[in-house]
Amino acid sequence: MNRRRYAILASGEFAGRAAKTAHGVIAYGSDEVVAVIDAEHAGKRVREVVPILNSDVPIVADFAGALDFSPDALLIGVAPAGGALPAAWRATIVTSLEAGLEVVSGLHQILAEDPEFTAAAARGGGSIWDVRLAPEVPLFSGEAYRVESRVVLMVGTDCAVGKMTVALELTRAALIHGASARFVATGQTGIMIAGSGIAIDRVISDFATGAAERLVVEHAPGADVLFVEGQGGINNPAFAPVTLALLFGAAPDALVLVHRPSRKVVDELGTPLLSYRAAIRTYEALCATVKPAKVVGIALNTGDLDAAGARAEIERAQAETGLPVDDVVRFGPDALYAALAPAFAIKGVPLAEPVPR
Amino acid sequence: MNRRRYAILASGEFAGRAAKTAHGVIAYGSDEVVAVIDAEHAGKRVREVVPILNSDVPIVADFAGALDFSPDALLIGVAPAGGALPAAWRATIVTSLEAGLEVVSGLHQILAEDPEFTAAAARGGGSIWDVRLAPEVPLFSGEAYRVESRVVLMVGTDCAVGKMTVALELTRAALIHGASARFVATGQTGIMIAGSGIAIDRVISDFATGAAERLVVEHAPGADVLFVEGQGGINNPAFAPVTLALLFGAAPDALVLVHRPSRKVVDELGTPLLSYRAAIRTYEALCATVKPAKVVGIALNTGDLDAAGARAEIERAQAETGLPVDDVVRFGPDALYAALAPAFAIKGVPLAEPVPR
Numbered sequence: 001m002n003r004r005r006y007a008i009l010a011s012g013e014f015a016g017r018a019a020k021t022a023h024g025v026i027a028y029g030s031d032e033v034v035a036v037i038d039a040e041h042a043g044k045r046v047r048e049v050v051p052i053l054n055s056d057v058p059i060v061a062d063f064a065g066a067l068d069f070s071p072d073a074l075l076i077g078v079a080p081a082g083g084a085l086p087a088a089w090r091a092t093i094v095t096s097l098e099a100g101l102e103v104v105s106g107l108h109q110i111l112a113e114d115p116e117f118t119a120a121a122a123r124g125g126g127s128i129w130d131v132r133l134a135p136e137v138p139l140f141s142g143e144a145y146r147v148e149s150r151v152v153l154m155v156g157t158d159c160a161v162g163k164m165t166v167a168l169e170l171t172r173a174a175l176i177h178g179a180s181a182r183f184v185a186t187g188q189t190g191i192m193i194a195g196s197g198i199a200i201d202r203v204i205s206d207f208a209t210g211a212a213e214r215l216v217v218e219h220a221p222g223a224d225v226l227f228v229e230g231q232g233g234i235n236n237p238a239f240a241p242v243t244l245a246l247l248f249g250a251a252p253d254a255l256v257l258v259h260r261p262s263r264k265v266v267d268e269l270g271t272p273l274l275s276y277r278a279a280i281r282t283y284e285a286l287c288a289t290v291k292p293a294k295v296v297g298i299a300l301n302t303g304d305l306d307a308a309g310a311r312a313e314i315e316r317a318q319a320e321t322g323l324p325v326d327d328v329v330r331f332g333p334d335a336l337y338a339a340l341a342p343a344f345a346i347k348g349v350p351l352a353e354p355v356p357r
Numbered sequence: 358m359n360r361r362r363y364a365i366l367a368s369g370e371f372a373g374r375a376a377k378t379a380h381g382v383i384a385y386g387s388d389e390v391v392a393v394i395d396a397e398h399a400g401k402r403v404r405e406v407v408p409i410l411n412s413d414v415p416i417v418a419d420f421a422g423a424l425d426f427s428p429d430a431l432l433i434g435v436a437p438a439g440g441a442l443p444a445a446w447r448a449t450i451v452t453s454l455e456a457g458l459e460v461v462s463g464l465h466q467i468l469a470e471d472p473e474f475t476a477a478a479a480r481g482g483g484s485i486w487d488v489r490l491a492p493e494v495p496l497f498s499g500e501a502y503r504v505e506s507r508v509v510l511m512v513g514t515d516c517a518v519g520k521m522t523v524a525l526e527l528t529r530a531a532l533i534h535g536a537s538a539r540f541v542a543t544g545q546t547g548i549m550i551a552g553s554g555i556a557i558d559r560v561i562s563d564f565a566t567g568a569a570e571r572l573v574v575e576h577a578p579g580a581d582v583l584f585v586e587g588q589g590g591i592n593n594p595a596f597a598p599v600t601l602a603l604l605f606g607a608a609p610d611a612l613v614l615v616h617r618p619s620r621k622v623v624d625e626l627g628t629p630l631l632s633y634r635a636a637i638r639t640y641e642a643l644c645a646t647v648k649p650a651k652v653v654g655i656a657l658n659t660g661d662l663d664a665a666g667a668r669a670e671i672e673r674a675q676a677e678t679g680l681p682v683d684d685v686v687r688f689g690p691d692a693l694y695a696a697l698a699p700a701f702a703i704k705g706v707p708l709a710e711p712v713p714r
Binding site for chain 2: 116205244
């Protein structure tokens with residue numbers, strides 16, 4: 001399969017949290033990124049704006065500037081709340097389709113249903129991949145209870161704390177250490193990275209658990225362990241139903257709690273963030289009513305703390321919970337993987353032991 | 358507004374739980390029901406098959422038989438799991454539309470998107486109301502926290518235990534006693550009864566809490582108290598996300614737990630039913646993380662117990678929980694309403710006191 005050559009549209013947003021799709025695809029995607037479009041940072045390299053990405057992909061002012069790098073696809077790199085398309089981006093999408101590019105979008109708004117876009121695609125030979133468009137799936141049936149893989153679900157204290165990244169890093173560590181591990185994408189960025197998956201938040205509510213189950217059933221054959229991307233947070237009043245759809249539908253054997261210590265409240269409404277112990281208690285209590293699963297470790301996103309602050313928070317989380325805790329981006333995933341591998345054992349058979357380093 | 362004259366299609370299913378839409382509309386709907394179609398019970402009256410309904414509506418073998426009673430609408434009275442349309446019903450729907458009737462459906466499968474049905478409607482002057490088709494709604498915003506009505510949400514130990522019925526009966530009792538009360542429909546049968554509402558289980562997961570919030574915000578003006586129909590059960594692995602969407606999105610001030618004592622497990626998978634105390638603990642613990650709300654009373658559906666068994670179960674539930682408990686269908690809603698009215702008080706102002714009888 002040919003790798004795409006992406007220009008990523010992130011106008012005015014590349015530096016911020018709204019561009020997490022752009023950041024994720026640059027960090028983990030199997031496709032190549034040739035340019036980022038954001039006039040605010042035009043002329044810089046990605047690493048100058050988002051140091052953690054450590055990428056020298058150029059940032060350009062507009063689509064015309066991106067064409068110098070011969071993209072064959074335009075990725076909508078920003079996920080606005082609610083998933084609607086900012087009006088200002090329409091012209092760039094039309095121009096891309098007229099130029100024969102594939103436009104890849106994770107928005108709720110389905111681009112392929114928009115007559116202006118389909119007309120532009122017809123004129124120029126471009127195409128559209130609406131990543132969020134969910135397939136029809138059956139209702140939850142309990143088939144997920146019978147898969148032979150160990151299923152590990154990331155659960156968070158909130159949205160956008162790093163659940164996808166932790167799942168990707170643990171998958172990478174497991175593969176390096178010889179386990180047959182798979183990342184299971186449940187949101188638009190994860191799907192763009194993995195090339196498959198279902199955006200659970202886009203599924204009709206009655207079928208959301210069925211969609212999570214379908215993902216587990218389809219990814220399980222031949223895999224020792226599945227690391228399932230989580231969504232939302234169990235006390236995020238807007239998005240918790242999506243969280244619960246994964247908690248019940250994926251039928252996990254173990255949970256990894258993901259938290260960003262700098263986050264103090266869930267949302268603009270002031271919903272209090274759960275403490276480590278309250279989050280663990282809430283997730284485990286719910287699982288206990290259906291299929292028991294424990295939180296076996298904690299992954300922190302300490303990107304906005306200094307090194308001392310990060311270490312202190314890791315120690316605090318360990319002291320409060322007695323669980324293995326680490327930041328898998330800052331310190332690499334091996335230590336946490338090593339600590340958790342026993343808990344990921346399948347039907348009593350341990351996974352491949354981590355290689356000592 | 359003219360009342361519809363419904364023929365209810367319930368072929369082979371009228372006696373059973375799958376026909377709860379038919380039963381609900383016969384018991385509570387503001388439209389008239391002129392005939393039920395179910396060949397298995399043709400020639401009988403409704404009360405002979407479903408005694409609790411106490412209705413003398415005739416049961417006929419087929420649509421031709423129903424025409425003797427001059428229906429102007431056909432209601433799909435059975436809700437198959439997953440909401441797909443049984444093939445055997447297509448002919449009846451086509452015939453109805455060709456005969457100029459309105460076809461009212463709560464199925465997931467949208468009839469108005471089916472070319473065979475739209476062609477039949479065009480030929481015969483019939484029309485289609487897809488009750489489950491959800492409107493576009495914004496994301497949850499917290500606006501539900503600011504409504505002036507007291508919001509009371511029914512929560513259940515499972516699907517199909519009687520949450521809608523309890524909400525309807527409590528609304529009726531509150532109105533009789535002078536409170537400005539409204540029933541808020543969140544599922545297809547409730548919408549058919551009330552004439553408005555949103556089928557939360559049909560809403561895209563990301564927007565399910567927003568849909569619940571929208572219902573509360575739109576029904577609140579002028580109402581002292583809203584009785585919101587619940588959905589599913591918090592440990593039903595298939596449908597719990599819909600339950601949680603209401604628990605967070607409707608932002609209730611108080612909860613009424615609804616249970617059917619004859620139910621022993623949640624589903625065919627053997628998921629254990631929660632005890633009264635475990636159900637209360639689970640619902641209250643979740644609410645406590647977002648907006649605190651307590652279970653203030655328990656409504657039992659004892660329809661399949663004898664009178665002594667019903668009384669014994671009511672006493673057991675009272676003893677286990679210390680809460681007011683009753684069966685609002687078997688014994689009428691007044692006693693439970695009277696016991697709960699203080700808990701439904703709005704901002705410290707009591708609702709109308711129940712009339713002594």
